[in-house]
Amino acid sequence: MARNPERRTTLLDAAIDVLASEGARGLTFRAVDARAGVPAGTASNYFANRDDLLTQSGSRITARMVPAPESVDAAMRPAPSRELVRSLMVWLVQRIEAERTGYLAMLELRLEATRRPALRDRLTRAVREQLDENVRFHLEAGLPGDTDTVLVLYLAMTGVLLEHVTLPGVLPEAELDRIVETVVDRIVPEG
Template sequence: MRQNPARRAALLDAAIEVLAREGSRGLTLRAVDAGAGVPVGTSSNYFANRAELLRQIMERTGERLTPDPEALAETMKAPTSPELVALLLRQVHERMEADRSSYLAMMELRLEGVRRPELGAELNKRLRATLEDNIRFHEEAGLPGDRVAVILMYLAVHGMIVDDLMVPDVLAGSAGELIDELCKRLLAYGTRETA
């Protein structure tokens, strides 16, 4: 397999676009080559098979959707509060909107993972680790809310993102307001319970 990291990244970026636009059935090595503007057969030099391509797409979407460490550090200078949690969640939403293709590709990977147990197992492992990393980040930063609150926010915000990206008229542009309200209600509720 070829090891040119820049070429591999370009092929994976093209694959993400194909997967987001055409779905799993449209994702072929030939379609990736066309999307990347490279000669036919180039992708087969980088990905041994479709399963390997899907696995690497999963990794690449994670890279593309991860927050910039410097921007995150700047955000975390604010005092810990429900408002800071809401800001962090709005930033998640903004990243997904800015890289809609990566998020849609991840949705396609989830569907494909139902059909391909080996991909499903890898997705479960990776997404579970990401959730645990988010919980750990939340707790170590001293943000309000416990483990269950973080899981509930994860479920609510990701569900909202699905509708916002796939059927945008359902929410009609109120995602930021809904995130603010979610944090206010959920984190205030948790505060009352522990007081």
């Protein structure tokens, strides 16, 4: 296996682009090489097989979507409140909009995971760990609500994001912030 980390990242970013634009069926080593602008056969030097490419693409998507610690620190400066949760959820929507390709690629990976047990196991673990981290973060930050609050908020925001990114006309753009505020106000208790 080749060991150039920058080239591996370039190939993974190309794989994410292919997943988002062509779906999992379009994800081939040849398509990744073409998207990355590298010689044919390069991707096969970095990934043992297609399953390896899919799995590593999922890890790369997560790395691209997780905000930098200093951004989180800045977002968490206000006192814990429902209003802070509202602003965090609006920020989440903004981050997903900025990483739309990664979000669409992750949806493709989730669909592909229904047909690939090994990928399903890895994605399930990764998503569960992230959800557990979200619960831990919420509780340790002193934000209002409990574990169930975070779970219901996660499920509601997943639906908002799915509609917004895949079928943007369902939730009018001009009303998106208001919809996010309503979701938070209905789920997160005051105080």
